[in-house]
Amino acid sequence: MSNYEAVIGLEVHVELKTHTKLFCGCSTEFGKEPNTQVCPVCLGLPGSTGVLNKKVVELAVKAGLVLNCKIGTYTWFDRKNYYYPDLPKGFQISQVFRPIAYKGYLDIDINGQNKRINITRAHIEEDPGKLIHSGGSIMTSHYSYVDYNRSGMPLIEIVSEPEIHSGEEAGAYLEKLKANLEYAGVSDVKMEQGSLRCDANVSVRPVGTTALGTKTEIKNMNSFRAVQRAIEYEVERQIEVLEDGDRVIQETRGWDENRGITLSMRNKENPDYRCFIEHELPPIELTPEWIADVKGTIPELPDARRKRLVEEHGLPDYDAGVITSSLALAEFFDAALKKYPDAKTISNWIMGELLRLLNARNMELSEAKITPDGLAALLELIEKGSISNKMGKEVFEVMFEEGKDPGQIVKEKGLSQISDEGQLSRIIDEVIAKNPKSVADFQSGKKQAVGFLVGQVMKATKGQANPGVVNAMLREKLAQ
């Protein structure tokens, strides 16, 4: 296994966040009734003519810039010809010969090491419609439905160089790509809704050689995790094929999530696309001034924000990396910090409770009810000693689910912590009276015996006593 090296290139399709489609005024809203967001242009009716949506150019240039690409000042559209029922014109309008963005890169972090993945190109193209088959595939189905709502949606396709060498690197590259595009406001980058899709070209070669092995193209991966798993599986499969003395067949393979394997998709042969210039659309001409203006609208990107969290707020680099990996999380952090100026504590709660709950429930931050102000208020209650850290976690979970004010939750649950020394004094005295052995142990120098006594006080108060206060009072009483 270690005698082989995997060589992976990724093709990522990202749907651009516009209100209307690439060449017509139809809405791009997700999840509408099939074929309700269509017109003669995106249905490719005879005689229809489209007009380029200028917002798409702006977002594509933004995307190119946050992928560190050069921007083409004179580019155009081409036709990619092939037949498929989801493709209403019998060709896809794309940029084959001159992409709007090219020669970029993303830096990823692998085990604390920086690695640069070069990006060949990012070009604008239109999305086809969506097919729903009555059977397993189009050729085996008795009938299939086509939904053209997606037809003509604006996409950019981002093609990496084959410089990725593991599933882990692929995952890190995708995370970085997603974060940068999300920060720039270019796309929703939601793989579940199809606004980000990824295909992987995978090959293997003996370590130390430079020639590329025969590649397979892997499709149908529905999450970053699936991409990683599919690549890992495919690399192993190809190595096994070679070890057995066979040859890897150049083909398209689909990822089967349930079985965790890739399968040959025989009817997905690449046709001769017969690409040529799209004469119905004028070229896209951009001035350096316009590109500079677009650049000026790009907010702070994940790397810069991460650096800022480390340098200005003293967060560990790892924490800063996690928090800035998603714009929503980073904004949550900043908002909480405004109300409660202890960066490390906020970071601990985000890294601990918030991410734990989001992962456990497979939710997006936007779906959780907790607010940054709520978290700040909770941390204040803990700091004042009104509730313990442990109670805080309980309250946090309620806030996460229901979004209530922490003070109210504390009241409703009767959770408030007993810090009142008069009340505690009586209970501590009872515990001391009931546990003469531990008291004797403590006084004979076994200082850890105090832990047992604190535990007894906590038990007696059903956990509501402030452990810090109890500890201090116990030591004081025992020392007398």
Next chain:
Amino acid sequence: MQLHTLSVHQLSELMERKELSSEELTRAYLDQISQVEDEIRAFVTVTEDIALAQARAVDGKRARGQELSPLAGIPVAVSDNICTEGVKTTCASAMLDNFIPPYDAAVAVRLKRADAVLMGKCNMDEFGMGASTETSAFFCTKNPFDPAAVPGGASGGAAVAVAAGEAAFTLGSDTGGDIRQPAAFCGVIGLKPTYGFVSRTGLISCASSLDQIGPFTRDMTDLALILNTICGHDAADSTSVSENVPDFKKSLVNDIKGLRIGLPKEFFGTGTDPRVAAKVQEAVCKLEELGAICEEVAMPHTEYALPAHYIISSAEASSNLARYDGVRYGLRVEAEDVLSMFRKTRSQGFGAEVKRRIMLGTHALSTGNYNDYYVKALKVRTLVKQDFARAFEKFDCLLTPASLATAFKTGEKAGDSLAMYQSSACTTPVNLVGVPALSLPFGLVDGLPVGLQVIARHFEEGTLLRVGYTLEQNTDQTRPKPGLFL
């Protein structure tokens, strides 16, 4: 009154003076259609009900004293590749025999706004591919000067409708001479405007970089009126230009003194019928007599223009026609799976010439051939443009025959594609360059009309109007009448 030989502006004056109502005029044209159509077959669809309703509406507006356009109440017809809302638009193909567009082409909207009365949709070569209207999936259209001859094509039906008095003017489309050659064959005026001057929205594409809608008329004044109506920017068509549209009536000037006219010698080569060449020479003499300065000019790349045109137009058409797959509209031939459905639908839906062009275009664009054919053709296109640019440095316009010969007999070239393609040799270079060109009748040879082609710089349709109008005012050769139907 011979209503169906009068020009648009004459008819318009009669209606303005209330000597004629739009309904009377429309009925007169419908009568003419019913008299000649069985034999001549210019129409795929006659829209009698729509025409009468529109005519009555115009009469109502006139009665109320509303200000009306010069085209109000005038009977018009359009080629069947121009979309008309609610009216079948077939491109003369079995593929679209049942296609009713849910929208009007931009020019159809402009005609409606001008209150022109739609008489119907004209026959053509299937999807605009042909030069004789013989490739129509439905029937051949006859030449009003000789029923045994073709009317030319692809917009043959639209030329015939004007010549035979079935419409006062018509619109067709021109990809390689498809307005100018049938105009020449049928003895009417035809004009291909500058590429981008008339919106292509709603024109069913043949070859997108070459297609242009233009009019057929009976005289030059009508041509100016119609250009005033159909030219202009359309934000929905990305190839539409925002050039200002002048009032073309101002170009109707009976004066060409000092106008420099180039005679590209390559257009008078061995392929030209000497009788046609003699008629063109006669026109040159007349123009010189009227004060123009005519001189020969070399356009060395002309011989390569025709093959380059066929490669480019076939390549674009092969892609434009890919949408006819039986999935969404038009013909569908059911089959066991989707690929067989595509194959069967396209095999049955397209005629032989369309299939030939799709194969030519597919071949020219395929890996391994792309550079040798398509890219080379684009290079030729650039050279042809340079020929024209050089010629226009010295000349205000160029004069050539509109066709190397007069109308040929039906069936004569049907088995010989190259001979058929060759018949567009005079007109195809103009589409490669995108400049405007006029086809103007100039007398008869053996009873068949001869056409002159006048070519001007981009957006200088005005020059064409001036030359055409001057000839029209000073000779009796520009309005030959087909004895047969009028």
